[in-house]
Amino acid sequence: MSLTPAPTAATTLTLPAAADLHVHLRQGDLMRMVVPHIRRGGVVRVLVMPNLKPAIASTEQALAYKRELEQIDASVDYWMTLYLGPEITPDEIRKAAAAGIKGVKSYPRGVTTNSESGIESYTAYYPVFKAMEETNMVLNLHGEVPSNPKDDICVMNAEVHFLKHLEQLHRDFPKLRIVLEHVTTGAAVRKVLELGDTVAATVTVHHLSLIVDDWAGKNHNYCKPVAKYPSDRRALWDAILSGSPKFFLGSDSAPHPRSTKECASGCAGVYTQPHVLPYLASVFEQYNALDKLQAFTSDNGNRFYQAKPSTDTVTLVREPLTVESELSYGDASAAQPAVVPFQAGETLPWRLA
Amino acid sequence: MSLTPAPTAATTLTLPAAADLHVHLRQGDLMRMVVPHIRRGGVVRVLVMPNLKPAIASTEQALAYKRELEQIDASVDYWMTLYLGPEITPDEIRKAAAAGIKGVKSYPRGVTTNSESGIESYTAYYPVFKAMEETNMVLNLHGEVPSNPKDDICVMNAEVHFLKHLEQLHRDFPKLRIVLEHVTTGAAVRKVLELGDTVAATVTVHHLSLIVDDWAGKNHNYCKPVAKYPSDRRALWDAILSGSPKFFLGSDSAPHPRSTKECASGCAGVYTQPHVLPYLASVFEQYNALDKLQAFTSDNGNRFYQAKPSTDTVTLVREPLTVESELSYGDASAAQPAVVPFQAGETLPWRLA
Numbered sequence: 001m002s003l004t005p006a007p008t009a010a011t012t013l014t015l016p017a018a019a020d021l022h023v024h025l026r027q028g029d030l031m032r033m034v035v036p037h038i039r040r041g042g043v044v045r046v047l048v049m050p051n052l053k054p055a056i057a058s059t060e061q062a063l064a065y066k067r068e069l070e071q072i073d074a075s076v077d078y079w080m081t082l083y084l085g086p087e088i089t090p091d092e093i094r095k096a097a098a099a100g101i102k103g104v105k106s107y108p109r110g111v112t113t114n115s116e117s118g119i120e121s122y123t124a125y126y127p128v129f130k131a132m133e134e135t136n137m138v139l140n141l142h143g144e145v146p147s148n149p150k151d152d153i154c155v156m157n158a159e160v161h162f163l164k165h166l167e168q169l170h171r172d173f174p175k176l177r178i179v180l181e182h183v184t185t186g187a188a189v190r191k192v193l194e195l196g197d198t199v200a201a202t203v204t205v206h207h208l209s210l211i212v213d214d215w216a217g218k219n220h221n222y223c224k225p226v227a228k229y230p231s232d233r234r235a236l237w238d239a240i241l242s243g244s245p246k247f248f249l250g251s252d253s254a255p256h257p258r259s260t261k262e263c264a265s266g267c268a269g270v271y272t273q274p275h276v277l278p279y280l281a282s283v284f285e286q287y288n289a290l291d292k293l294q295a296f297t298s299d300n301g302n303r304f305y306q307a308k309p310s311t312d313t314v315t316l317v318r319e320p321l322t323v324e325s326e327l328s329y330g331d332a333s334a335a336q337p338a339v340v341p342f343q344a345g346e347t348l349p350w351r352l353a
Numbered sequence: 354m355s356l357t358p359a360p361t362a363a364t365t366l367t368l369p370a371a372a373d374l375h376v377h378l379r380q381g382d383l384m385r386m387v388v389p390h391i392r393r394g395g396v397v398r399v400l401v402m403p404n405l406k407p408a409i410a411s412t413e414q415a416l417a418y419k420r421e422l423e424q425i426d427a428s429v430d431y432w433m434t435l436y437l438g439p440e441i442t443p444d445e446i447r448k449a450a451a452a453g454i455k456g457v458k459s460y461p462r463g464v465t466t467n468s469e470s471g472i473e474s475y476t477a478y479y480p481v482f483k484a485m486e487e488t489n490m491v492l493n494l495h496g497e498v499p500s501n502p503k504d505d506i507c508v509m510n511a512e513v514h515f516l517k518h519l520e521q522l523h524r525d526f527p528k529l530r531i532v533l534e535h536v537t538t539g540a541a542v543r544k545v546l547e548l549g550d551t552v553a554a555t556v557t558v559h560h561l562s563l564i565v566d567d568w569a570g571k572n573h574n575y576c577k578p579v580a581k582y583p584s585d586r587r588a589l590w591d592a593i594l595s596g597s598p599k600f601f602l603g604s605d606s607a608p609h610p611r612s613t614k615e616c617a618s619g620c621a622g623v624y625t626q627p628h629v630l631p632y633l634a635s636v637f638e639q640y641n642a643l644d645k646l647q648a649f650t651s652d653n654g655n656r657f658y659q660a661k662p663s664t665d666t667v668t669l670v671r672e673p674l675t676v677e678s679e680l681s682y683g684d685a686s687a688a689q690p691a692v693v694p695f696q697a698g699e700t701l702p703w704r705l706a
Contacts, residue, residue: 149583154565156582157582211507213507216621217572217618217621219617219619233502262615264573266571268569268570
């Protein structure tokens with residue numbers, strides 16, 4: 001990363017186009033809006049989540065979805081994933097690996113959008129994990145257990161209660177590369193640091209900015225896992241500032257129509273795709289961490305996924321960018337739906353050149 | 354309370370009309386909807402919060418507001434309060450006490466609806482508290498400190514961080530009756546139990562049902578203080594089940610128009626006024642606590658406020674009550690506003706006869 005300092009501060013930053021290793025690209029009209037936002041946000045490589053309707057449970061489905069995405073923007077590297085469930089067999093894993101599919105995503109049942117078919121126990125999948133280890137695929141974990149009041153488990157500690165499962169999986173499959181997705185707690189950061197090199201974690205854009213107060217009554221900031229205590233946010237920053245290669249960008253950008261956010265029971269998800277790098281540069285600057293941006297957005301993730309960083313570069317400039325109040329999609333009719341992006345209407349100090 | 358048992362369970366319950374010792378009755382059209390809901394919910398006596406616009410900061414204002422309320426329903430006992438702020442002097446306290454005003458409400462600055470003029474430090478008000486102690490007025494505390502990420506303070510622990518202030522106030526004014534309003538945490542319950550008899554707490558209807566998961570993305574359940582962990586909810590129930598006289602009903606019923614809840618940045622407040630006793634009977638039954646209902650809704654609160662329970666009685670019957678999906682108010686025009694009550698559209702097993 002070349003940092004061009006002005007008399008008082010950097011004013012441009014050139015770095016490899018980013019790898020965003022956890023995205024939701026959706027289907028239909030919404031997909032056609034979202035996919036062009038990948039490059040617009042400074043990203044060239046994405047790990048595509050499989051929680052469609054129906055969930056992506058076979059190599060054929062994953063490749064068909066990839067073709068759809070490439071028809072919209074062929075310049076992006078789409079790294080595909082399968083949805084862990086009963087359809088996933090060791091044979092399917094070998095087939096998927098041969099076809100270049102990168103990962104298998106595990107959703108505990110019922111904890112987030114389209115996770116109704118998520119898993120309840122990992123032991124049933126040990127033959128699958130064995131095949132994944134052998135074929136060098138990555139296990140992507142949504143690291144929350146379902147809420148359970150009897151055991152005092154709720155959205156605030158669902159990630160902490162998941163860590164024992166992460167630890168067990170790592171112990172039983174030490175060579176299996178595992179990503180604990182969208183970490184939100186100091187406990188998760190410490191556990192990832194404590195485990196071996198085959199365990200890493202993604203961090204979203206929004207969890208670097210938000211705490212629980214920010215989604216209280218404010219559904220556009222509501223996502224799963226929920227943003228937690230200020231000390232948890234600080235732990236995410238400490239992980240990044242430490243220079244540990246175990247933490248990298250996975251935005252979990254997850255668009256939902258405004259009508260399903262501004263309502264009685266809002267969907268979980270924050271939409272950051274269109275401005276991933278401007279958002280990040282703006283908040284990294286607040287933490288005096290611009291020198292860590294390239295490691296977070298390109299080096300660490302590519303290294304963990306055993307890929308070379310993109311040779312494409314992007315340049316951030318320190319000029320104001322006002323985030324759209326909403327982004328419309330689909331037919332330009334009276335009832336045209338729209339997505340409200342993260343920090344809608346706010347002005348970021350950094351934009352892409 | 355007379356409990357009339359059926360072969361398998363009680364089917365009617367007759368008890369004194371309730372004392373709801375923390376309500377928001379609002380102003381204008383909204384007030385004209387809310388006030389008739391007091392009796393409808395089985396309540397005859399209410400402690401009226403002073404966070405109007407402008408805040409009620411004088412005896413005259415409080416009495417004028419009381420007259421407005423009496424014009425809508427003269428059958429309710431309106432116990433009035435003043436809003437703690439620079440206008441409140443020891444002289445004003447003596448005047449208020451002589452006029453029958455029951456309490457002074459303290460809001461830390463900025464923590465909830467209309468708290469912009471809330472207080473930042475208690476020591477400036479010690480002469481006021483001294484006058485309150487002498488005139489036997491009650492101090493009603495919104496027990497949260499403002500969020501402060503630097504000190505890891507957020508909506509989840511703002512109440513716990515407030516408890517040192519409660520303890521200090523009680524130590525400095527041991528005869529001053531203090532109510533920690535709408536307690537939501539096990540730590541607050543324990544502190545109230547630990548302090549002397551002049552310290553008590555109100556518990557809302559909704560905090561007996563909700564945990565943090567229930568307001569995540571669901572703004573109609575979002576209130577301040579926010580509902581917290583399952584173990585905190587359990588601590589509220591343990592306090593009630595213990596038979597301690599220190600815990601009593603203060604619903605904090607707080608109506609907001611639907612448009613200010615189902616939006617990008619929702620107001621804090623849950624509206625329970627129209628069905629206070631049916632809500633409570635339904636959830637007390639779940640906890641096998643119907644024999645504790647009268648203590649909670651009448652005996653304990655009246656005793657703490659040194660008042661006789663109402664001689665009016667109400668009868669609950671174990672017959673289904675479907676909560677309205679919304680309650681409209683104001684002009685019956687196309688844009689008529691409405692409030693969505695707690696558990697809208699759900700069916701409660703108990704209703705009032």
